[in-house]
Amino acid sequence: MAFEQSFESVLREAKLGSTGAWAEIYREIVGPVTGFFRARGVSEPEDTAHDVFFELSRNIDRFDGDEKSFRTLVFVIAHRRMIEDRHSARASRSRLADRVLDRIKRDAGVNEQPTDDEVTEEVRKAFQILTQEQRDVLTLRVVGGLSVEQTAEVVERGVGTVKYLQRKALAKVGGIVPGEAAT
Amino acid sequence: MTRQTVSTADSWDDLFDQDIERLLLGGSPENREFAPLESLVSALSTFSESDLREELVQEYSKLAALMVNEERPIVVPERKRLRTRSFFLAIRRRAAIGVSGLMMFSGLAGIAWASDGAVPGDWNYGIDRAMEVFGIGDGGAQERLEELSQLAGTDEGKVVDPEEQAETSVDAPGKPADTPGKPADPGKPADTPGKPADPGKPADTPGKPADPGKPVDTPGKPTDPGKPGGPPGS
Numbered sequence: 231m232a233f234e235q236s237f238e239s240v241l242r243e244a245k246l247g248s249t250g251a252w253a254e255i256y257r258e259i260v261g262p263v264t265g266f267f268r269a270r271g272v273s274e275p276e277d278t279a280h281d282v283f284f285e286l287s288r289n290i291d292r293f294d295g296d297e298k299s300f301r302t303l304v305f306v307i308a309h310r311r312m313i314e315d316r317h318s319a320r321a322s323r324s325r326l327a328d329r330v331l332d333r334i335k336r337d338a339g340v341n342e343q344p345t346d347d348e349v350t351e352e353v354r355k356a357f358q359i360l361t362q363e364q365r366d367v368l369t370l371r372v373v374g375g376l377s378v379e380q381t382a383e384v385v386e387r388g389v390g391t392v393k394y395l396q397r398k399a400l401a402k403v404g405g406i407v408p409g410e411a412a413t
Numbered sequence: 414m415t416r417q418t419v420s421t422a423d424s425w426d427d428l429f430d431q432d433i434e435r436l437l438l439g440g441s442p443e444n445r446e447f448a449p450l451e452s453l454v455s456a457l458s459t460f461s462e463s464d465l466r467e468e469l470v471q472e473y474s475k476l477a478a479l480m481v482n483e484e485r486p487i488v489v490p491e492r493k494r495l496r497t498r499s500f501f502l503a504i505r506r507r508a509a510i511g512v513s514g515l516m517m518f519s520g521l522a523g524i525a526w527a528s529d530g531a532v533p534g535d536w537n538y539g540i541d542r543a544m545e546v547f548g549i550g551d552g553g554a555q556e557r558l559e560e561l562s563q564l565a566g567t568d569e570g571k572v573v574d575p576e577e578q579a580e581t582s583v584d585a586p587g588k589p590a591d592t593p594g595k596p597a598d599p600g601k602p603a604d605t606p607g608k609p610a611d612p613g614k615p616a617d618t619p620g621k622p623a624d625p626g627k628p629v630d631t632p633g634k635p636t637d638p639g640k641p642g643g644p645p646g647s
Contacts, residue, residue, distance in 0.1 A: 244481070245481065246481075247481045249471070249475050250474075251478075252473075252475075252478045253474035256465075260465065261463040262461040265460030269457060269460045280473060283473060284477060284480055287477035287480040288480050353456050371437050372454055372457040373457055373460045373461045396433055397429055397430065400436070401429075403450060404446065404447060404450045
């Protein structure tokens with residue numbers, strides 16, 4: 231994540247309701263969050279990513295931290311949304327956001343349904359043999375660009391558990407037998 | 414490439430983790446067995462790339478700026494609402510059970526009360542006896558005697574003398590048992606005292622039997638002339 235201005239100034243302006251600051255935040259987070267939702271098979275990934283963005287704007291006053299913490303917060307919200315989506319066919323959205331999103335989509339002619347091409351065959355095959363948690367960890371690490379510590383905070387697990395999960399996941403996908411790794 | 418088995422699990426994990434970090438950060442791991450995973454990580458990383466349309470960026474940014482410090486509407490969470498609803502459902506269910514229980518209890522109490530005075534032959538006499546088994550109602554010998562009294566139609570608690578009852582029944586089978594000593598003889602015509610006797614018939618004095626040795630005076634038959642008492646001048 232690389233803001234054009236310093237993160238502190240973007241955050242300060244965003245809290246004051248600056249459209250420019252929010253445009254910068256949007257460019258930084260919406261892509262990875264949408265990608266995270268797509269990779270995890272969340273329905274309507276773009277709309278759900280926008281929900282995360284709006285939830286962030288409503289709660290920005292309560293945030294106080296650095297860029298790393300901000301990114302963690304973004305994916306904490308995204309991860310919760312993904313779990314909600316797992317449990318319900320339709321992720322809950324605020325009415326206002328719902329109406330605005332419908333209008334914008336209609337005006338822009340956005341096709342929100344991800345195509346099969348978006349989820350590559352390789353990822354699909356790899357994810358088939360992994361558990362939900364292993365998929366979550368890999369996606370957060372690669373697509374979200376989070377560190378082990380950040381990922382642990384998002385999935386509410388310990389650092390050791392996250393390391394174990396990613397190790398197991400990659401070993402399973404790569405067919406690597408633990409204890410016989412070549413050096 | 415030299416294959417070497419790492420003896421301890423910790424050492425192996427450390428090596429593995431280092432390579433994983435290199436791999437996930439887009440670098441090339443030292444262990445070439447990880448090479449196939451590079452393409453997977455590369456494929457996954459493409460998910461974060463998205464073509465952002467500037468007009469959409471501006472629209473959403475304006476909206477987000479407006480939402481800053483926005484008072485969020487008070488929305489009762491779904492789980493909370495469900496809990497509230499289930500609380501009222503539980504209250505209603507308990508009230509229904511309570512009312513049903515009360516009705517059942519009062520119904521049984523009413524039946525028990527109504528059955529207490531039942532006598533043999535009544536539909537609820539069985540209920541009365543059943544209640545007595547559970548200690549509800551008087552029961553015992555006293556109640557049995559009272560029931561007998563009721564069945565016999567006598568005063569409460571008074572036992573009928575069977576002999577007296579039997580005599581009454583034999584003497585006056587058609588009359589009620591409360592008129593003893595006045596037997597009626599339906600087969601014998603009642604003699605009415607003072608009723609004039611039939612003139613064509615010999616005078617029959619009631620209670621005085623006729624003298625069989627004395628001839629009956631027959632009209633038209635001459636009486637004995639030597640016997641006084643005949644009609645003068647005849």
